[in-house]
Amino acid sequence: MKGTMRAAVFEEIRKISIKDVPIPVINDDEVLIKIKYTGICGTDWSIYTGKYSADKLPFIAGHEFSGTIAEIGTNAIGMKVGDNVTADINNSCGHCFYCKHGLNLLCPEFKQLGIHMDGTFAEFVKVSWKLVHHIPDSMDLLKAAFVEPASCVIHSAKALDITVGSSIAILGSGLGSLHGAAAKARGAAPIIVIGRNKRRLDIAKKMGADIIISLEDYPDPVARVKELTEGRGADYVVESVGTAKTYEQALAMLRPGGTLAAFGITGEEDIMQIKPVELVLTEKKITSSCAGFGEDWTDAITLLSNNRINPEPMFSKIMPLDKLEEALILLQENRDLIKIFISPEEGMEVQDL
């Protein structure tokens, strides 16, 4: 497709320009997708403020997206113009040691759409046809733009491998609510979500948490989790905040023999304190996950489209593309808001969800 499109170009640190750029030209192995929605993620804030991918600027960020197929490369099979889709954002080489072992997220050539290459805060994006996922009719395109974060949480839940009737404590009430919903789908009980913001904790409850711990009421969440679990600590703990302090708390509120999921992203220089002897004597285990890949995406679509996980309580607003910078700042200033979706459609107004 020839011509230009509107795009939000992250020009330099804290500077986004909405401008006309060429529509991406696809090769035989790619498809062009007309973007409907892109959810704003914490990573976009990190790119905007220069904490992440500063060496890639200028480029178009945006990676949690949905849309319809606009053009198809000759090698693409099983898709047609107009299909509702999203796409796995994780590009890997396919032939290194890690890719050959199905560990594509660890590929040395690993590149994510909208993080290491042009993404979806634009009218169109091109992706490899093999990374495209169809969205069933039962699922709207807002939820479809939430498949990426859901796939990350599902990847983490699989690594944690929660068993039916196990207790779980989740630190963080942003994506923490989604970890709660995933734990519920796996039969965990009770599901305990810990956070600071009352509105976010209400959302966690709506999405399946049995017990919430407000840090205003309980400044020591480790003591509170132990109180709720007969003094032992939770069978499973998810760290979904991303500070050294909350990682230390997460390990402390885990019962001996339990498993911790490392999920929250800390600063690169942050260091947590662990007494190795305690790890040895308590047989605590740690799993970790950095994204969702491959079947995590199909599993996310299945769980969302069958309403096993309903993320709608986390959806806050839709805003037009030219208000992206405003939306990024709004999310920092108003912690009641969780997910704002950006739409590049002409004439789109701000909508509260």
Ligand SMILES: [Zn+2]
């Ligand atoms: Zn994201």
Ligand SMILES: [Zn+2]
């Ligand atoms: Zn590879």
